[in-house]
Amino acid sequence: MKKHTSQFALLRQRRFAPFFWTQFLGAFNDNVFKTALLTILTFDAARWTSADPSLLNNLIPGLFILPFLLFSATAGQLADKFEKAGLTRAVKLLEIAIMVVAAFGWMSHQLWLLVAAVVGMGLHSTIFGPVKYAYLPQQLRPEELVGGNGVIEMGTFVGILLGEVLGAMLVLHEPWGVQLVAGGTIAIAVLGWLCSRGVPITPAPAPLLRIDWNPLTETLRNISEVRRNRTVFLSVLGNSWFWFYGALLLAQFPLYAKRVLHGDHGVFVLLLTVFSLGIGAGSLLCERMSGRKIEIGLVPFGSIGLTVFGIDLFLASLGYVDAGEVGVSGFLARHGSLRILFDCVMIGMFGGFYIVPLFALIQTRSDPAHLSRTIAGMNILNALFMVAAALVAMLLLGAGLTIPQLFLVTALMNAAVTVYIFLLVPEFLLRFVAWMLIHTVHRVEAIDAERIPEEGAAVLVCNHVSYVDALVIMAASPRPIRFVMDHRIFKTPVVSWLFRAGGAIPIAPAKEDPQLMERAYERIAQALAAEELVCIFPEGKLTRDGEVDVFRSGVQKILVRTPVPVIPMALRGLWGSLWSRSPGNPFERAFRRGPWSRLALAVGEPLSPAQATPELLRQMVLRLRGDWK
CATH class of the missing domain: 3.40.1130.10 (Glycerol-3-phosphate (1)-acyltransferase)
Structure with a gap:
């Protein structure tokens, strides 16, 4: 019988480790910067802008994903045409330049420069996305793919977690918060570039591809190509729905912590921490729970958890006892706080069960010569769904819904959408019953x-x-x-x-x-x-x-x-x-x-x-x- 090694053994191998740390630092830096900006606009808005913090908390994530809509099609072509290690290093140099622009914005209190850097980091992530997920099938064996994806997802969300924690902590540090964020994000970008120099040569699957620089025609062609494989297309839609759910949920956390839980920025950081730890744990558990193969039966299991614990987060919020503004210790002492944290952990964990098998399915059932463009098509749809999430949140909150009620509506929508997708692709349901x-x-x-x-x-x-x-x-x-x-x-x-x-x-x-x-x-x-x-x-x-x-x-x-x-x-x-x-x-x-x-x-x-x-x-x-x- 074939001996299996731990998925963490990949972290000792050159074909995986430099790439892992490169993407980890990219996710980390994205979130140090974004969270610092959102935190300062939530807890110290008056010194930066007169705009409504609720509007900005939904608008800035939307601006970050705008480049996914505009440039994903081009990014997919670049990843299929060019060798991936060189492309990765070029993306890291772009990140350094963007963080330099952001530093000027921080130091001069120019919000428009910071917003431009948000769009720039969105462009950085847009170009790197197809490289990230197309690299793994070229370097990993089939039996390593679920474990490798799990480690990558764990690394991504731990990077997000640490970035959010560090960003929220640094920016409010008196009197050097802004300077620490400005210098720190440049340093992280440089470290990411140094890691990228160790990524091994990964040949282009379609070096003769002629690039269509028109983003509209290539976007339409990309989505049309993805639709040819019905299972892959519906898996892409399922993936995009997850990003709708996650974007809508996470965008509310700053104001949820402040207005519903009456906590300081430490409570906001705690919510992000437990959610990200849940995602990381769920991603890593996928390999064990799937028997080291691509087990799409975990996808309905994950979806059920997203609905159940999303509903319970609404109920737990109703039962939370408010007794004035609190820090982390005060929040933990309140009745109902542990249930709220448990729901956030479980939403994250079941999100990991949902997303990792979907990624692996898309990677293995797509045409290898078109994989990067398939990932790009997925990123376009992800961006559309995330923009839709921001618009839905603004409309529902504007119509008078509370944030807990928004969590409830999102969980119920998740139930309806996933039932529809799984009825369209009965393989998910059959594998779930078997699992x-x-x-x-x-x-x-x-x-x-x-x-x-x-x-x-x-x-x-x-x-x-x-x-x-x-x-x-x-x-x-x-x-x-x-x-x-x-x-x-x-x-x-x-x-x-x-x-x-x-x-x-x-x-x-x-x-x-x-x-x-x-x-x-x-x-x-x-x-x-x-x-x-x-x-x-x-x-x-x-x-x-x-x-x-x-x-x-x-x-x-x-x-x-x-x-x-x-x-x-x-x-x-x-x-x-x-x-x-x-x-x-x-x-x-x-x-x-x-x-x-x-x-x-x-x-x-x-x-x-x-x-x-x-x-x-x-x-x-x-x-x-x-x-x-």
């Missing part, structure tokens, strides 16, 4: 699951023990699988739409419905021609005694039309479970086995089409299963 099954009712060990190919067509064959066999196999596979199932089960009320949407192929015996059987073989051939995985249960029925029955000749009929590798598999431990046909009261069986009962899926060596006879496949499945039914 829940093997993390609640059962503990599943996948043996040699890496033998299931990550690309190309193959036929998977397995013994048929229970009604949840397909879910267990699906949970172990790195890719979607087209299951061939009995037409009567396929027509089961309520769940029939799920089978259909998941691409299951109904089949009937020749003597019962020869036309349906022929259509099934045609659909199997089409799926294999499209390089998909197809799984069949050659026994043709569930076992009634726990033994492996005779394999029918369906595999050979498939291989005559489409010769592809055949992979034998065996389920162990499901016989006698609630889901099997073993004798006795099913609920007694369930209680006898207890929760988290063990089972396994063992995957054998692939066979060539010529070798894959029903007799040999049955022998291999029996060997893989052993004595454990």
